Amino acid sequence: ISPVPPYSREQPIFTTRAHVFQIDPSTKKNWVPASKQAVTVSYFYDSTRNSYRIISVDGAKVIINSTITPNMTFTKTSQKFGQWADSRANTVFGLGFPSEQQLTKFAEKFQEVKEAAKLARDRSQEKIETSSNHSQESGRETPSSTRASSVNGTDDEKASHGGPAEAHLKSENDKLKIALAQSSSNVKKWETELQSLRESNARLSTALQESAASIEHWKKQFSACKEENDQLRGKIEELEEQCNEINKEKERNAQLSRRLQELETELQDKELELEELRKQGEIIPELMSECESVSEQLQAAEKKNKDLEEKVRTLRTEVEESKHRQTNLKTELKNFLDVLDGKIDELHDFRQGLSKLGVDN
DSSP states (O other): SSOOOOTTTTTEEHHHEEEEEEEEETTTEEEEEEEEEEHHHHHEEEETTEEEEEEEETEEEEEEEEEETTOOOOOOOOSSEEEEEEETTTEEEEESSHHHHHHHHHHHHHHHHHHHHHHHHHHHHHHHHHHHHHHHHHHHHHHHHHHHOOOSSSSHHHHHHHHHHHHHHHHHHHHHHHHHHHHHHHHHHHHHHHHHHHHHHHHHHHHHHHHHHHHHHHHHHHHHHHHHHHHHHHHHHHHHHHHHHHHHHHHHHHHHHHHHHHOOOOOOHHHHHHHHHHHHHOOTTHHHHHHHHHHHHHHHHHHHHHHHHHHHHHHHHHHHHHHHHHHHHHHHHHHHHHHHHHHHHHHHHHHHHHHHHHHHH
């Protein structure tokens, strides 16, 4: 049996998503994950073999290939987990569902497929029994016809063989009546099977309609995600422009820093000049007349020094404000890039889910 069923022979009748587990072959107690994430799990029906299978594929690896038999039982072990044993595969499969409702649907479908498999087995046995009965009856008809021809012979033969022939014909008649009763019983069984097949076809039609509606829903969601992606791209362009503005602001801050250093150097020179003037005023007492002019120069220098200090404080305030704005812009840019990465990952996961859904359908 091929792992992936050809659609010309097998058709999916139910599909869901779940995390797949297998029982540990060494301990027979612990569960071993067969898939890293939730994968598609489907029921398939083979019309030529009249059999049902549960199949799940993770990438290129087949993790479930279980043929359902009437002896199998699906057991719910919790609100979101169920399991069944496969004697042919010599393992126990476990499925973890996102919700209790999905687990219930899968269990109901398992029971339905199990009954269908049982009905198919009974029907196959009935065909074998019917063909066996026909072969036995055909074998009995040949000697009876021979006896009938011998009975229709001479009057002496009729007199000698008439009694046993009538008893044999009566026995054959009773057997034909029993076969007719069995045929009537088979007709009722076939009618019951036909009704169940009609109901199954109705359920399959409903499932097909639900699948088509789900595809339309995913198409609409894909269009919405595409529009959101376009909006995010526009936001990225705006952020790139803001980054350019930040770089320009950095250049202006660098220029202000250089200007601040120049002003500090100039202030130091002025302080040295002021100190020299003071020393000259103390060392040369006879130049009192010139002291007044020196004092005036000193006052002017001090005033200029205060102006320079005021400019320095203003420049420092501007530098601090510029650094603060730059920090805020970096924080906003980082937050937006984090959100953008999350959206891109969600869009990637959605595209993979849509691609898998298209392949399964």
